[in-house]
Amino acid sequence: MTEMFTRIDERHGGQHGRTAVVQYLRTDVADLCQSRFGSEAEHREALGLAASVAYLCGWKAYDADEHGLAQRYYLQALALTREAGDYIHEAWILRIMAHNGMDIRRPENTLRLAESALDRVRGRVSPSTEALFAVTRARALAVNRRRKEAATQIREAQDLVLRGEQSDLPYWAALWGSARATVSSHTGKTFHELGDHRNAERHYETSARSRPRDGNGYQRITALTLAAQGREQAAQGHLEAACATWGQSLNLLGGVRSARVAKQVSGIRRQLGVFDKRGVRAAADLDERARDWQLAYA
Structure with missing residues (x-):
């Protein structure tokens, strides 16, 4: 059930099926946690599965x-x-709390959370799993203006993910897709914080390429990644390229209901207004497409 709800979330956005997931947590999952089990190991496994559903509810609220x-x-x-x-799974929750703080521009405790999460898993999990925690610390360091340490941590995260295999991820991490795509995306966010738009663009592009675009999943995250890539292209003055990338992002947004996506589309439209005044031919047509999406889904 958690895998199904997560796939729906990634394909259609956090607002699709949200009530159903919350109700599932409050009824079926809550009842399960209060059941009797044949062994303590089964009880612990049930609690871990319940944590994954609560995590998904949190993710939907964030979205x-x-x-x-x-x-x-x-x-x-x-x-x-x-x-x-389960101290490894606990670290996974600390990790998302760190990212959440950075995403909403409340970084006061994010580095402490990221370091606490990484300390729990370092040397105790597969390289691909550890990479997800290492890149979180890299981003937190960048947010806290510790540039050299952030660059060093990025290299460590990239080395780890290249040595690892997707099949090595725990189920609660594998639910959210490719480790390599995730590390590339957060590396892009780290370089954005460092003001390095060229490298941010490169890593966002790598992340987007690493995810399927066949209409069967990951629509929202791929669209958001492409929107971020376009932003980095625009920051470098590559306006036509930014429009092309944003066009790819909009291609993926049919049926996606997400407050985060709606914010991105609004941001794209603001920049397109500037581009149109500069004579970028693609800007007006793309703005019309973005407006149509807002009317349908925002």
Whole structure:
């Protein structure tokens, strides 16, 4: 059930099926956690699965721009992993809390969270899994203006993910797709924080290429990655290239309902207004497509 709900979330955005996931957590999953089990190992496994559902509810709240509610779900997931005694899964929740703080521009505790998560897993998980934590610390270092340490941590994360295999990821990490695509995306975010638009663009492009575009999944994250890539191209003055990339992003957005995507489309339209005044031919047509999407989904 969690895998199914996660696939739906990635394909259609966080607002699609949100009520169903919350109800599933409050009824079926809550009842499961209060059941009797044949062994303590089965009980711990059930708590871990419940944590994954709570995590997904938090993610959906975050995608709806409801950050206080998202934090409450993440804290619930954290409590479940602690009750299960799974310190590696607990680290995964700390990691998303660090990213959440950075995404909403509240970085006060993000480096502490990222370092605490990485400390829990370092040397205890596969290289591909550790890479997901290492790149989180790299981004937190960049947000805190520790440039040299961030660059060093990026190299470590990239080395780890190249040595690892996707099949080595724990189920709760594998739910969210390719480790290499995720590391590339967060490396792009790290370089954006460092003001290095060329490298940010390159890593966003790598991330987008690493995800399928066949209409069967990952529409939202790929569209957001392409939107970010276009932003980095625009920052370098590559206006025609930015329009082409944003056009690819819009191609993926049919049926996606997400507050984060709606913000990105609004941001694209603001920049397209500037491009149109500069005589960029593609800007007006692309702005019309973005407007149509807003009318349908925003």
